[in-house]
Amino acid sequence: MSNTIFDLEAALAALHGAEGVLFDFNGTLSLDEDLVGRLYADAAEELCGIELGWEEYERRFVGISDLEICAALSHGDAHLADRILGHMCSAYAREVAERPRIPASHVKLVRRLAEAGIEVGVVTGTVRRLLEPALAATGLDSVVKVTVCCEDVIAGKPSPEGFLRGAALLGVSPERTVVVEDSHAGIGAAHAAGMACVLVGPLAHSAPKGTHPVGDLAALVR
The missing domain is CATH 1.10.150 (DNA polymerase; domain 1)
Incomplete structure (x- = not known):
């Protein structure tokens, strides 16, 4: 998993040094x-x-x-x-x-990134009519600049199409974009798009020895 970021401090540095951050939705931004x-x-x-x-x-x-x-x-x-x-x-x-499934800590992280001038988007394999109610329920519909859903692309993850489209819509280059993901398909899509990928969720427990794994998205709220 080259270019996958497991370590918490490295993940924080990558996110706050990026021009754009693209979040996966199900299982990442939303614990659902x-x-x-x-x-x-x-x-x-x-x-x-x-x-x-x-x-x-x-x-x-x-x-x-x-x-x-x-x-x-x-x-x-x-x-x-x-x-x-x-x-x-x-x-x-x-x-x-x-019962919103996007935790308050995740909302806080997205808002802090946006307040720091970092462009934020969501690239997901779900459909827009499922995504939009969830964002609206937590007020993130006014913060997330771009959403790329499965009906917006020809090929889903692990194809890089969604992430490349998301970065283009945010107006940032792939090399200055960081992806936050929880699945093998998402990691593959991020790497194929030439983007660094912060790994969260159960897969984060496969972090190499000597690292302090991110674990979950809440850990990135600083």
Whole structure:
């Protein structure tokens, strides 16, 4: 994982030395992978008559786009895929309105970066109608300058297309852009885009010996 930043102090230096920061959403900015997995399991059972356990969801779908997940669950039936996505988005919007999944510490980090003059965006494999309610629920819709969702690109992560588009929309060069990610697909996309990648979440525990791993996004609030 060359150009992946595990160490906390190195991550802080990279973020505050960047011109632009692009956050992944599910599992990174928003701690909601458990919720997303549960809602897809509900949709799979109700609309497809199939059981989708957490282990299978994690193995097959973490890090890929909602459109790809819906296509896989529906076995290519476009009408059914649309129903799954609609079910998912409606349920997700209700859940985050009652209980926002973007922690206050994450909101504080994004705001501090923006106040320091760093351009901030979100590049995600989710759809805009799922992302926007979550940002609005925490007030980040007025802070995040750019959002790139799965309907905005031809190829999802690990393709670099989303991150390159995000940097271009922010008006910063890839080499001055830092990505914050939690998945293998996201790391691959960041590296393919020529961007440094701060790793958070469970994968951060694979940090090399002698480093002080970031662990989670809250640790970056200084």
